[in-house]
Amino acid sequence: MDEFDEIIASERDRDPDLAVIEAGSRTLRTQGGPAAEDAVPARPADPAVDRALRDVETELSKRWGETKLDPSVVRIRALLDVLGEPQQAYPAIHLTGTNGKTSTARMIEALLGAMDLRTGRFASPHLQSITERISVDGAPVPAERFVEVYEEVRPFVELVDERQPYRLSFFEVLTGMAYAAFADAPVDVAVVEVGMGGTWDATNVIDARVAVLTPIDLDHTDRLGSTPAEIAVEKAGIIKPGATVVLAQQPVDAAAVVLRRAAEVGATVAREGLEFGVLSREVAVGGQLLTLRGLGGEYPEVFLPLHGEHMAHNAAVALAAVEAFFGAGAGPAGSEDRRTLDPEVVRAGFAAVSSPGRLEVVRTSPTVILDAAHNPAGARAAAAGVSEAFGFSRLVGVVGTSGDKDVRGLLEAFEPILTEVVVTRNSSHRAMDVDRLAALAVEVFGEDRVQVEPRLDDALEAAITLAEEEQEYAGAGVLVTGSVITAGEARVLLGRAGGSGGR
Template identity: 50%
Template sequence: MSPKKSKKDDGAGQGDGEFAAEATRVHDELLARVGESAPEPRLSATRRAVELLGDPQRAYPVIHITGTNGKTSTSRMIESVLRAHGLRTGLMTSPHLVRLNERIVVDGEPISDERLVANWDDIQPYLTMVDTELEAAGEPTLTFFEALTALAFACFADAPADVVVLEVGMGGEWDSTNVADGQVAVFTPIALDHQARLGSTVEAIARTKAGIVKPAASVVSAAQLPEALAELQRAAELTESSLAVEGVAFGVESTTVAVGGQVVTIRGVAGRYEDLLLPLFGDHQAQNAAVAVAAVESFLGSGSQALDHDVLAEGLAAATSPGRLQIVANEPTILVDAAHNPHGARALAKAIDDYFQFGRVVAVLSVLADKDAAGIVRALSGTVDQFVVTQSGSDRSVDADELAAVAVGVVGAARVVVETDLVAALRTARDLADEAEGDEPGGVVVTGSITLVGDVLALSQAEGGLS
């Protein structure tokens, strides 16, 4: 898609800063388009864009992932295991936490500014052509995510990638990533989220997500509610695809808390793998790992050939999931977790209870306007002792006073503090955590929205960090 890469840049990594300003330009030009919170329910625009680009999404096999929670963690595990097998990988996830480059990963590293800019400038004339055609037809121009998807496909073709792990942006059937045909379709747990866009029931949401299943694909699914599973079974039957479901075809046999994460034993669809180190916290991450293993088995050996234990162990041990129960500071411990719906908040609460020993837990909370704030607070209320309500930098963030009123309605005024400034909120949360009584120290968890987690990660990466 673009001129030959220089030896100093293989397409991955952060680069030397020379192209940082140009990368900011790319981000600004993407942001000038309709944002991710208002996707267009269509494939035709993205399909036209990639057609003009020569269909780069057909240059490599694809593992396509959807679901409500756990998509990014599962995607990153799959990518890490594939890379351990010697494959040159591409990985597209969303949203990013700090930098746009995080969304387009080549061989385990965010794409460099140089390659991001080069590929964007290469495809820009073709995106302009599509915009012109759409305007002439009275349709909205390419959205942020539609343009970003075309960019990611071009970057992976340019790399070039041996295999791409592709996370949907929203839903599945009409998500712009669905112009690619996944040989393996992966489903993490499906629950209520984005109801205004995807439907008001789990069944309707699952039906939309099942749209990523392509003819004769291998379908791998986490354990699902019966109404969600029925939709996946229907999609598999209609496309003559195989279906492997957690708890039946594969699953977690055991998990034990370990330093820095857990040790898991997984029964895959083709083999059994004992004592694998997973450097992530929470039983839900062990379940994500089981889904990832089954997906890789389905891709590499059509689900009939066991993976090499040592290679699998290497891949899982190297897996990371930024912003998911990530420790960003100590004394007191500060965790960030991107739980942004009740299902994710319940998993977070269980993980804190099971994997950490805090004498007192304080949550720094911010929620976006289209989310179930009361449900999130309720899910955390049995684990969190005090809530420090604040606002992220997103213009979709609920006003701190409004969110506090919601929290007070769930847990009472005595457990809620308002600090509109994030730095002040973190300081207050630390002070409250330090009031823990007994032998166990207090801890802080920052949660409720991905944008809040991104803001805190940016603070932690700045000079001086969160000290």
């Protein structure tokens, strides 16, 4: 992803559209009851801390994104060298893939936390606050700590800037901050998501004993490749010699690339559907009930408070990653070496999982669901999850996308489940022009099913009004999707900006 563009979009307080978003939220958040406890931090209550965090965001936003520089880990290695190699202070689980990274990382984090391990998690992009990118003990670091970490690493960042042909990028600085914060905490294990790709991603200076590859599909094709196999070459670059690779179900050509890379570096591979997987699943109130087969054995009656078959597969991958981290399932079946995790701890960990912006219910009467799907594969998974978990007789979509995505493919994936669609735009300068989006939507849905509302608050109001026309509110809903930024801004509008987060 273009991290520079993401941070510009997150600078909502300096975007003219944010005034509209914040004003609209005062109206929208009063319409309907609250949902579950928020898992995304609000802006700091202390004005001085809030100003300091905004200043840090402003400074970071002036840095280039990774895609504006030649692919390289030279700059991040130089930064970590002067910081004293903080990434070597703890073991790590490293994740890449096209979809499912954040949810899988959150599940890994929750499982490790249930085992009383102190975790650090580095994620991107953020939904609402930049502090979400660096979590310790299952919660985003407080704004005060985020500012402190930036101030601690800034002299070293400036030193490296002076020595390199190009300054460190936005994402490289954040990566250095995360690795330093984890060492200072200190954490017992770091759970690290790549920003984009793998081989040349700034996070790939960490020597992770477990490499997780979530499903690979087409996205960022202009930068990573035009086929799953080409994209897999870049993503397989996170596999280190001697590591364990946890491989989600993949297209055959992508899987072949990963297996070849693993063989080249002497890594062990655990494959979903062979060494581990989902044995059974059934829809339950508030989520689903799973039986998972891990590397060390079976784990029945696992409640996962997330919707969709794709989340069940993410859970299987997360479980295998944690088992691999502890060496579970290392021996032959029936041997004492074939260790398993405590099933009660596994159940407790999964029961505590949250994943904001991923089929997240943020309002009732009518039900409003947020999903950050931004490519066709993610949209197909979200559409299937909504169809399975909710019995809507009428579902209105609010769609705001980025202009550099396969928007037609995304709209086509959602078309079968949406009665109408309200097209809009978020505050990012990357957002697709609403008239262009409307034209595509008309081609996919037909003119009579498309409504245009350039402002996101107006789009939410329009969609809620359409849903309320259904006589039985329980049969009507609104799905807000198309972009992480759209989901995050809708979350603000609907009054879900508070809360300290956590597992």
